[in-house]
Amino acid sequence: METTSPVERLLRGIAITLVCLFFMFPIVWIVLMSFQTNETILRVPPSVIFAPTLENYTALITGKLETAAGTLDIDFMGNLWNSLFLSTASVAVGLVLGVPAAYAFARLKFRGSEDIAFTLLSFRFAPPLLVLLPLTIYFQQLGLANTYGGLIWVYQLIVLPLILWIVRGYFEDIPADIEYAYRIAGHDFWSTFRRIALPLAGPGIAAAGLLSFIFAWNNFVFALVLASADKQPVTVGALAFVTASGIQYGQVAAGIVLSIAPTFALALYAQRYLVEGLSLGAVKG
Amino acid sequence: MTTAATDQPRRRRFRVSRRVLPYLLSLPALLTCIGILIPFLTAVIYSLQRYRLSQPWARQFNWGENYLNFFTDPAFWNTLKVSVTYAFLTVTVELLLGLGIALLLQKRNRTNNFISIMLLMPLMTAPALAALMWKLMTNPGFGILSYFATLLGIQDFNWASDPQTAMLTVVIVDVWVYTPFIMILLLAGLRSLPPQPFEAAALDGVPRWFVFWRITLPMLTPFLLTATLFRVIESIQQFDIIYAMTQGGPGDTLTVFQVEAYLNFFQSTNVGRSAALLMILWAITYVLSNIFIKNWLRLREKQRGNA
Numbered sequence: 001m002e003t004t005s006p007v008e009r010l011l012r013g014i015a016i017t018l019v020c021l022f023f024m025f026p027i028v029w030i031v032l033m034s035f036q037t038n039e040t041i042l043r044v045p046p047s048v049i050f051a052p053t054l055e056n057y058t059a060l061i062t063g064k065l066e067t068a069a070g071t072l073d074i075d076f077m078g079n080l081w082n083s084l085f086l087s088t089a090s091v092a093v094g095l096v097l098g099v100p101a102a103y104a105f106a107r108l109k110f111r112g113s114e115d116i117a118f119t120l121l122s123f124r125f126a127p128p129l130l131v132l133l134p135l136t137i138y139f140q141q142l143g144l145a146n147t148y149g150g151l152i153w154v155y156q157l158i159v160l161p162l163i164l165w166i167v168r169g170y171f172e173d174i175p176a177d178i179e180y181a182y183r184i185a186g187h188d189f190w191s192t193f194r195r196i197a198l199p200l201a202g203p204g205i206a207a208a209g210l211l212s213f214i215f216a217w218n219n220f221v222f223a224l225v226l227a228s229a230d231k232q233p234v235t236v237g238a239l240a241f242v243t244a245s246g247i248q249y250g251q252v253a254a255g256i257v258l259s260i261a262p263t264f265a266l267a268l269y270a271q272r273y274l275v276e277g278l279s280l281g282a283v284k285g
Numbered sequence: 286m287t288t289a290a291t292d293q294p295r296r297r298r299f300r301v302s303r304r305v306l307p308y309l310l311s312l313p314a315l316l317t318c319i320g321i322l323i324p325f326l327t328a329v330i331y332s333l334q335r336y337r338l339s340q341p342w343a344r345q346f347n348w349g350e351n352y353l354n355f356f357t358d359p360a361f362w363n364t365l366k367v368s369v370t371y372a373f374l375t376v377t378v379e380l381l382l383g384l385g386i387a388l389l390l391q392k393r394n395r396t397n398n399f400i401s402i403m404l405l406m407p408l409m410t411a412p413a414l415a416a417l418m419w420k421l422m423t424n425p426g427f428g429i430l431s432y433f434a435t436l437l438g439i440q441d442f443n444w445a446s447d448p449q450t451a452m453l454t455v456v457i458v459d460v461w462v463y464t465p466f467i468m469i470l471l472l473a474g475l476r477s478l479p480p481q482p483f484e485a486a487a488l489d490g491v492p493r494w495f496v497f498w499r500i501t502l503p504m505l506t507p508f509l510l511t512a513t514l515f516r517v518i519e520s521i522q523q524f525d526i527i528y529a530m531t532q533g534g535p536g537d538t539l540t541v542f543q544v545e546a547y548l549n550f551f552q553s554t555n556v557g558r559s560a561a562l563l564m565i566l567w568a569i570t571y572v573l574s575n576i577f578i579k580n581w582l583r584l585r586e587k588q589r590g591n592a
Contacts, residue, residue: 104310125574218411
């Protein structure tokens with residue numbers, strides 16, 4: 001319907017190319033870097049022609065870094081495992097706690113429900129350090145310092161509000177009549193919840209789970225404050241790694257690639273849920 | 286404990302009353318959150334105390350002194366200035382860029398969908414790792430961006446390690462990570478607009494800039510407002526990118542609220558000042574987030590009405 005002149009189409013093309021270049025170049029460059037040795041990285045002028053090597057990745061996987069000063073042990077795989085475990089466990093706990101609560105907020109209007117939902121949501125926007133700094137002192141006293149349990153609990157700060165609000169929106173969109181009909185047919189509350197409400201809100205639960213997994217994986221400040229080296233996820237581990245590895249830039253790049261690959265793969269695999277979750281999470285509820 | 290519901294006497298077994306049920310369902314989530322409220326209240330108390338980890342014996346209430354000191358403390362005004370500048374620059378650039386990209390990708394077709402999914406990748410990158418990526422690219426020795434700068438005739442462009450350009454560098458990283466977020470929101474907004482006004486304008490031969498200013502932009506305003514507020518709230522609290530990139534340096538060029546509070550707590554071990562700083566940041570975000578949530582709920586209701 002719209003008439004587009006060739007000049008306009010050209011300009012649009014250039015604009016889109018520039019946008020893609022700005023947003024994609026860093027990722028491509030870091031991936032290229034991760035397959036290079038220090039010699040090719042340090043070349044002036046830089047070039048994209050090099051003999052690719054897997055050295056950096058094998059060094060990370062075996063945990064033995066060859067540096068000028070000798071072999072250095074680094075537990076980057078441990079960091080990856082911590083990320084995976086902390087994110088998965090946090091989302092699992094978040095879903096178990098959050099989905100029934102979301103249902104209660106959506107379906108069973110009760111005294112104070114709006115105020116509680118509102119307060120929970122405003123947690124999401126409070127400065128995390130405000131809660132984290134006193135927690136460092138409490139965790140020392142409670143023996144929760146540097147434990148997975150303590151970290152998973154704190155991770156609920158990001159995971160729970162997200163799940164609660166996205167899933168609540170989905171429950172509200174399901175017509176309550178279906179559930180009433182099932183109840184009248186003589187089924188109790190729990191089986192109605194399990195067999196009717198949960199499957200119907202399935203896509204919302206998936207979107208919320210996916211999004212909160214990515215948020216948990218990408219979190220930095222919680223573990224920076226509350227975890228020491230053996231419990232740190234990749235975001236914190238990579239930072240320590242930069243200083244530890246000296247000038248092995250290829251290995252730093254390989255570490256970054258390994259740390260962002262899981263979220264990228266997940267995002268590509270479930271892009272539909274992702275876009276839905278992102279726009280629902282912020283706009284539609 | 287409330288016992289069996291009496292409205293259905295034929296059911297003999299124990300049933301949870303309808304009045305208790307919602308609380309029971311939301312109780313675990315509530316308890317978890319109360320566990321978060323306790324440290325919050327503790328922080329309030331800290332902020333009213335003279336409390337240094339290095340001098341625990343001198344710990345006592347000094348009531349508003351931490352806050353009063355801020356008025357005459359140039360470091361505090363610097364923190365406020367840096368935080369506001371950072372939030373203003375990042376959100377402005379992200380909004381303009383995000384709107385531009387959303388308009389470019391508005392039409393639904395395979396290429397545009399593919400590009401918009403690709404553009405989500407920076408948003409999937411942990412901000413702390415994004416900062417590391419840009420650190421590698423801006424390294425004075427081998428960084429590709431430093432090399433590009435010399436090609437443009439700028440010698441010794443030091444990016445984040447030069448006080449003159451440190452803010453620019455972290456703003457670029459923030460723009461790189463978060464513009465896709467605004468893009469995806471506005472794209473959803475643009476695609477949800479009713480087509481009739483646009484068809485009518487096309488029939489009448491209304492110029493396109495006029496359509497943009499008088500139809501698209503006003504109809505998009507609720508989305509723009511939501512996206513802006515959301516980003517301002519997050520941006521004024523930015524920690525990951527700045528800490529991973531420069532740890533607030535060089536000097537005090539980038540000591541935004543949370544970075545300054547972190548350094549106060551762990552380096553100068555001044556818990557009282559750290560907590561007071563965070564309380565002020567909390568007050569700012571509380572006001573903003575209340576406006577945001579109200580605005581968002583209204584938008585949500587409207588969306589649902591349209592659906």
